[in-house]
Amino acid sequence: MRIFLTGATGFIGSALVLELIKADHQVVGVTRSDAGAEALAAAGAEVYRGTLEDPEGLRDGAAKAEAVIHTAFDHDFSRFVENCEKDKRVIAALGAALAGSDRPLVITSGVGMGSPGHGQLAIEDVFNASHPNPRIASEMAGNALLDAGVNVSVVRLPQVHNPVKQGLISPLIGIAREKGVSAYVGEGRNRFSAGHLSDAARLYRLAVEKRQPGARYHAVGE
Template identity: 55%
Template sequence: MRVFLTGATGFVGSAIVSELITSGHQVLGLTRSDAGAEKLASMGAEIHHGSLEDLKSLRDGASKADAVIHTAFNHDFSRFAQNCADDRHAIEAMGAVLEGSDRPMLVTSGLALIAPSRIATEADKASPDFPRVSETAAAAVASRGVRASSVRLAPSTHGTGDHGFVPHLISLAREKGIAAYIGDGLNRWPGVHRLDAARLFRLALEQGVESGPYHAVDDEGVPFKAIADVIGRRLGVPVVSKTHEEAAEHFGWFARFAGMDIPASSARTRSALGWTPEQPGLIADLDQAHYFDA
């Protein structure tokens, strides 16, 4: 297949590029910069210039492909509402191009708030309380006959080059001189390695997206304190519990995420796709030098 991939130069997207090309597919990668184009070319992908805000570029890319994978999302939380709107418009634009064809589309989503404090499954619906509406947009596209589904990424999608939540916690621990958790620290985060997630995207495209949504989850739920323990030991700083009142001052905007209990299963995904994670789990991966190189 020739796959149009948004977010192709990103942390997860670049892993998908390698996974697809290694497996014999072609990749048409979206990029807005010359540096991104150089990176994609070095990986063997074709270049498609554009952005999430440029809906014409998205429609053009989708029209040239046999399938679409949408991983791009602007994680600047200072303009989160606008980013969510851009994401919805992008999905709608690409989906409109695929109507009336058999070409599939996979949309990236998350696990936040789907089933707080219990193990979320693929049968659970996306939370109406979360402003990111990737799954809702994908479902609307699917209602018009497009073969569209979603991949829910674990919030701690990890691996070399990670610049997400766990590196933020490491930076915070360096800055404040402690590795903190909230309460007893037993709230759980699911995890997956970026290379295992990339293989899931490929398998879903190859085997049919209809059995989604899929959960890109290896660790069902890693206690937040276990993450803090590794960070504290690696940095040589105390590991400290914070009350919920203290958490807002310590974590800032991240306090809401630090307190989430969002375990998730991937049993149906594994059964449907024959997907078995092969890379290190979150704690084993976190306890390596690449996370702590200053």
């Protein structure tokens, strides 16, 4: 398939480019920079210039694809609510490009969106429209498209890591190395979901190939 991929030069997106090409898909990767364009070309992907601030430009690129995977997100957490709303607009634009067809759109959310309430286990079957996390806006946008007949599925990400990067806990690891001790809360029995980068990339590929409308996948391996 010819797959339009946002976030193609990001942590997950760059691994996904290689995963898709290895499976004989043609990747059109979105980037805003010259460095990103060079990296995509070197990986064997076609380059498409675009930004999250220009959803109509992304819509134009998606319209020429056989499938769309949306992994891009603005991770400036000082503007998290605003960025979630921006993601909602981008998802709506990408879905509009696929309207009237069975071409799949795979969007991204967080594994916590599958929790029915505070302190409860997150599961794939749960969609909690009243979830207090602003990231639920992404899934709300996906559901609106699904109701309009667009083939939408969602990958819910946990903490994603590889040997080089450990996501949000990387600063804590750095502090532990500096101090020689690792802090923990309470008795240290807290647990959180995680998954390896290569497994997350594989899941996105399988999701776009399966083309199952309304499916929710937790990219959790640990």
